[in-house]
Amino acid sequence: MPTINVLLPGDASADRSYEIRIGSGVVGEIGAAIARRSGSRAVVISDAAVSAHAAAVTASLTGAGIDTxxxxxxxxxxxxxxxxAGRLWAALAAQAVDRQTHVIAVGGGVVGDLAGFxxxxxxxxxxxxxxxxxxVAQVDSAIGGKTGINLEAGKNLVGCFWQPCGVFAxxxxxxxxxxxxxxxxxxxxVKYGMILDAEFFAWLEGHAAALVARDPQALVYAVERSAALKAHVVSADEREQTGLRAVLNYGHTxxxxFETAAGYGTLLHGEAVSIGMxxxxxxxxxxxxxxxxxxARQDALLAACQLPRSIPSLTASTDDLLAIMARDKKSIGGRLRFILPxxxxxxELVADIDPGLVATVITQQVAGPG
Amino acid sequence: MPTINVLLPGDASADRSYEIRIGSGVVGEIGAAIARRSGSRAVVISDAAVSAHAAAVTASLTGAGIDTxxxxxxxxxxxxxxxxAGRLWAALAAQAVDRQTHVIAVGGGVVGDLAGFxxxxxxxxxxxxxxxxxxVAQVDSAIGGKTGINLEAGKNLVGCFWQPCGVFAxxxxxxxxxxxxxxxxxxxxVKYGMILDAEFFAWLEGHAAALVARDPQALVYAVERSAALKAHVVSADEREQTGLRAVLNYGHTxxxxFETAAGYGTLLHGEAVSIGMxxxxxxxxxxxxxxxxxxARQDALLAACQLPRSIPSLTASTDDLLAIMARDKKSIGGRLRFILPxxxxxxELVADIDPGLVATVITQQVAGPG
Structure with missing residues (x-):
């Protein structure tokens, strides 16, 4: 099975580096992994839609003798x-969870971010x-330690950096x-190819159909390569301080x-990222x-992946969208900054972009081809 | 002015060590300190009861050109x-606060823990x-990076370790x-003397009356020595992983x-700690x-400091108190552990203590002399 090492600088007490295991059936390894860390209690937090996967995780944990x-x-x-979040905190308190209890997040980005927080x-x-x-969780959100919840004012406005002990994709x-x-x-x-790896981008151009058909071999490679690229960036800039990690925000501002203006859940995150790119x-x-x-090459690859490239309609004005972007936590002093190829x-990170130009680009994609 | 250095291991991006400034008027230094870190925006979070101190902080910040x-x-x-916490998060979002905005907590332990979180x-x-x-905030809660809020199930059940950039006592x-x-x-x-410094304990025995009279010279020394002891412990065990930091919990379990059973706010934290010790x-x-x-020596010093040594009455049973202690986040697997002199x-940390003995000790202090 492919294994990616996420190298993180240790603090005085411990090396915080961890492994990402990728492949069919790796979920069965989690019980043994936690037992190796002397874990004896666990709480599985999952999305109600993935109860079968949560059951498989629970089976692996109980099989390893972990009280779950x-x-x-x-x-x-x-x-x-x-x-x-308030209900989950109360649930952990009611179970007298202590610092030796391991939390396992089973689900997509929502559960990973929430349970991580x-x-x-x-x-x-x-x-x-x-x-x-x-x-999206296997190639992105589960790696890198970003956790958080949304406020009415915006996505992920409350959260922490909190690195996992391991990832099982x-x-x-x-x-x-x-x-x-x-x-x-x-x-x-597609984003990883655009921001960091022209060779991987070319591979994706040749394998988009296999990926859309969910060919397992193509999927393992795409997840492995994406996870390795993300791990590399996170290792070099864990807390978005050197600027390197900001490259991951390509398309994301x-x-x-778009997600905020459309109302959370109307657009899937990856769909919004596709239009954002x-x-x-x-x-x-x-x-x-x-x-x-x-x-054109990016447009063609996104199309081959069956991703949207424009929004049919949007009730928010471009001024509203610009105001939301100015509040983005990667902005500085309300000035617009974008990661651009x-x-x-x-x-590269490009600062002080004319808001009028940004508005024009948005207008084209709201009314544009798709 | 006395200055204590809190040495913290740096991660890849930055040395996180910081200074504690102690003395009359040090609050006026904060604007310059934040300006030296290139801070240009600040949010002062304060307790409504200390509006004069919050105003002094705000004056120092605006005087240094910081938008506050x-x-x-x-x-x-x-x-x-x-x-x-929800209202504060929403307030920061409404002000479009970004990562370059500094938060200044002005108040006691409640505001320090809350604003820190x-x-x-x-x-x-x-x-x-x-x-x-x-x-209590100057000698304890403002130093060491513990932040948090309470749940109905217990104090400080939700929180983070988050080190300040500096402390102005x-x-x-x-x-x-x-x-x-x-x-x-x-x-x-008194706790610092008991857990770490017999010489300081003896000094306190000789200066309890001066401290109770709030003699400034005695206060500066008591705060300085306490802050130095806390800083030493925090530097050596930032996240309560080696066990050293646990000594600070003497009396606290x-x-x-007592605080939980009496209802938050009935007993002041220090009063509960005195009875706990x-x-x-x-x-x-x-x-x-x-x-x-x-x-007897500890009893006498606590009495000289005019601190309570027993609770007049308590509606909770000793069984309830034991159950609360078993949920304490320093407990392991629900077993009782105490820091004992x-x-x-x-x-030292002493594990696996007979709950019956703990119940006896509690009963004596509820009905005991004081």
Missing amino acids: TAVAVPSGEASKSLAV IAATFARGLPVWQVPTTL DIGTLATLPDREFTSGLAEV FAHA VCAARLAEQLGRIGSDIV DRIGHV | TAVAVPSGEASKSLAV IAATFARGLPVWQVPTTL DIGTLATLPDREFTSGLAEV FAHA VCAARLAEQLGRIGSDIV DRIGHV
């Missing part, structure tokens, strides 16, 4: 709320393991994903604004940073 | 709640500065503290149970770890 309880939250972005904050920190069951869980959810994960995969590439073209050929496989 | 807004929360432990979790982490205005703020609140802070001061010393005596002479200036 399970809590499920409703499916969907609405669970990344203060209200649901609960683990980061209950009793000032419990060990957490990620078992991502969606493509079981390709088998992808077989039963709804089409739209599976496809949306491909947006983040636009995407968050189209906007970012067009913005880069407008600024003379790339030619139309690169915009200068070629396939390389991006 | 202020939020006040109601006085009292009830503000360490999810509801108040908000800073730790908004946008996955804002820089925070502590301006403790009570004795202005002795001038202690002059106007209500007697009971001032006195309760002396419990933590009892204290938290009496219980812990008696437990140590019962176990043959110390003689009655040490119990073996002489003045030294304590």
